[in-house]
Amino acid sequence: MADTEPYRAGFACFVGRPNAGKSTLTNAIIGSKIAITSNRPQTTRHVIRGILHQENSQLILVDTPGLHRPRTLLGQRLNDLVRQTWTEVDAIGLCIPANEKVGPGDRFITREITDLRAKVIAVVTKADLVSKDELARQLMTVQELGEFADIVPCSATTGENIDAVTKVLSGHLPESPQLYPDGMITEEPERVLMAEMIREAALEGVKDELPHSIAVVIEDIEDEEVDGSPRKRIFAEIFVERNSQKSIVIGRRGERLKRVGTKARKDIAKLVDQRVYLDLHVRVAKEWQRDPKLLRRLGF
Numbered sequence: 001m002a003d004t005e006p007y008r009a010g011f012a013c014f015v016g017r018p019n020a021g022k023s024t025l026t027n028a029i030i031g032s033k034i035a036i037t038s039n040r041p042q043t044t045r046h047v048i049r050g051i052l053h054q055e056n057s058q059l060i061l062v063d064t065p066g067l068h069r070p071r072t073l074l075g076q077r078l079n080d081l082v083r084q085t086w087t088e089v090d091a092i093g094l095c096i097p098a099n100e101k102v103g104p105g106d107r108f109i110t111r112e113i114t115d116l117r118a119k120v121i122a123v124v125t126k127a128d129l130v131s132k133d134e135l136a137r138q139l140m141t142v143q144e145l146g147e148f149a150d151i152v153p154c155s156a157t158t159g160e161n162i163d164a165v166t167k168v169l170s171g172h173l174p175e176s177p178q179l180y181p182d183g184m185i186t187e188e189p190e191r192v193l194m195a196e197m198i199r200e201a202a203l204e205g206v207k208d209e210l211p212h213s214i215a216v217v218i219e220d221i222e223d224e225e226v227d228g229s230p231r232k233r234i235f236a237e238i239f240v241e242r243n244s245q246k247s248i249v250i251g252r253r254g255e256r257l258k259r260v261g262t263k264a265r266k267d268i269a270k271l272v273d274q275r276v277y278l279d280l281h282v283r284v285a286k287e288w289q290r291d292p293k294l295l296r297r298l299g300f
């Protein structure tokens with residue numbers, strides 16, 4: 001029967017409250033670190049696409065930030081971006097952690113995505129954190145939450161049932177010819193990925209206020225040759241809103257910034273498969289979240 005199956009291709013995204021496991025799931029499916037995860041809410045800012053090529057389908061995953069109460073211009077733009085994305089996809093995976101009570105946040109998001117043309121699949125994430133009984137109970141609670149085309153439990157950490165999530169999502173895509181060439185896993189410009197890697201490194205182990213106040217811009221990338229082998233020299237600016245935040249990022253005698261640079265450099269070197277020299281600067285740009293010009297420069 002397999003070869004009579006029609007070819008399907010289309011777009012899907014994961015939604016869910018902050019920390020529901022959307023980015024980790026996206027990574028587990030695509031099998032490469034293209035979306036940024038952290039244990040802090042709302043670190044996913046850019047729409048990043050990963051493309052999963054299978055024999056009979058092509059699943060294009062779009063990563064969106066979470067909806068949140070818009071307090072700034074950035075907040076409003078992010079929400080617009082999220083809603084825009086939802087209207088464009090063919091399938092939506094609503095992520096609900098197995099280890100947390102279904103709450104108002106989940107109901108809010110469920111309502112928001114109910115009347116879209118996309119098929120909605122409930123994905124119960126982090127299944128590894130609960131017992132079988134707890135998982136069964138959560139699946140039943142989720143069933144009551146709304147009308148879903150399917151409900152699938154999985155764990156992105158152990159990889160359990162990730163194939164099932166992919167299969168179910170792909171099965172709800174429209175019949176369509178292949179949309180992207182073979183082998184392509186992301187169409188996000190490398191610069192955005194580089195900036196996200198630096199941002200992730202800069203956020204490691206810092207206080208709650210920083211994630212919303214930090215942004216990274218890649219100013220320039222130069223190809224150079226060192227000792228006969230190619231190297232990329234990358235100039236990046238880390239923007240923060242206050243001097244106090246600048247001190248946090250830089251650390252005592254610049255030690256923290258050095259660690260940030262080392263980690264980001266390694267991640268970027270893996271991404272571009274080349275040696276990298278990273279030139280990092282930290283700049284205070286007061287209220288960058290409210291400055292339309294700066295927002296545009298930062299890619300929002």
Ligand SMILES: Nc1nc2c(ncn2[C@@H]2O[C@H](COP(=O)(O)OP(=O)(O)OP(=O)(O)O)[C@@H](O)[C@H]2O)c(=O)[nH]1
Pocket residue numbers: 016017018019020021022023024025036037038039040041042043044065066125126127128129154155156157158
């Ligand atoms: N044990 C376990 N932890 C997970 C799993 N999936 C995600 N996590 C953890 O949950 C936290 C949040 O995961 P993310 O993937 O960043 O969540 P997100 O929904 O993208 O979060 P936002 O970007 O804030 O919207 C991270 O610390 C992950 O390591 C899983 O299957 N099992």
